[in-house]
Amino acid sequence: MKVNDQEVLDRIRSPFTKELGFRQLIETYQRPVYQVIRRMVLIHEDADDLTQNTFIKAYKSLDRFEGNSSLFTWLYRIATNESLTFLKKKKKRYFLSLDDHQEKLESYVDSSATLSGDEIQVKLQKSLLKLPDKQRLVFHLKYEEELSYEEISKITGTTVGALKASYHHAVKKIELELTQE
Numbered sequence: 466m467k468v469n470d471q472e473v474l475d476r477i478r479s480p481f482t483k484e485l486g487f488r489q490l491i492e493t494y495q496r497p498v499y500q501v502i503r504r505m506v507l508i509h510e511d512a513d514d515l516t517q518n519t520f521i522k523a524y525k526s527l528d529r530f531e532g533n534s535s536l537f538t539w540l541y542r543i544a545t546n547e548s549l550t551f552l553k554k555k556k557k558r559y560f561l562s563l564d565d566h567q568e569k570l571e572s573y574v575d576s577s578a579t580l581s582g583d584e585i586q587v588k589l590q591k592s593l594l595k596l597p598d599k600q601r602l603v604f605h606l607k608y609e610e611e612l613s614y615e616e617i618s619k620i621t622g623t624t625v626g627a628l629k630a631s632y633h634h635a636v637k638k639i640e641l642e643l644t645q646e
Contacts, residue, residue, distance in 0.1 A: 470535055470536045470537075472489075473486050473490050473493070473536065474527075474536070476489065477490065478528075487524060490523070491520055494536065494540050498516055498519055498540055498541070499512055500610075501541060501544050501545065501605065501610065502515045502516055502544050502547070504601075505545070505548035505549070505598070515548060515551055516544070518547050519544045520540075522547070523539070523540055534619045542620045545602055545620060545621060548598075549599070549602070552598050553598075588642075588643055589639070591642075592642035593639065596638060599631060600632075600635040600638070603617060603621070603623075603628055603635060604631075604635040604636070604639070606620065606621075608632075614628050614629060614632075
């Protein structure tokens with residue numbers, strides 16, 4: 466049964482149906498939230514943990530949700546912030562240089578059974594890993610999720626102009642990377 470955002474919010478805000486409403490929120494958005502996180506962090510276990518953290522954070526702050534955007538946009542913003550924070554902490558925690566971190570993720574792409582073995586797909590994934598985290602996120606949301614710049618702007622809190630520039634730079638870097646190999 467498909468429910469709209471307002472129905473979910475009404476259920477969550479009622480003490481009698483709060484649990485049902487939150488379960489519906491998770492059932493509706495868990496998969497797309499997981500996918501955006503997985504594309505950022507690559508590793509399933511990390512993506513699983515971050516997806517759970519996203520919904521916990523959403524649950525704790527639902528009373529502050531003003532409805533200026535859709536639940537989808539709001540959850541994506543939490544998920545992308547969680548992912549970016551996680552990636553920053555991971556790089557600092559392991560004192561990885563950018564090159565070492567890059568090499569580790571590339572080896573994961575090479576050995577991952579969840580990614581297509583198709584050579585171009587592997588090359589694309591490797592070139593995406595070389596992008597700064599924010600550019601990779603913008604590329605993913607625009608190209609793979611097919612979101613509009615306006616939707617991405619709401620998710621990331623970045624201006625449409627800056628997003629267009631990030632996407633353009635990401636595409637140019639990917640093209641350059643793919644043509645060099």
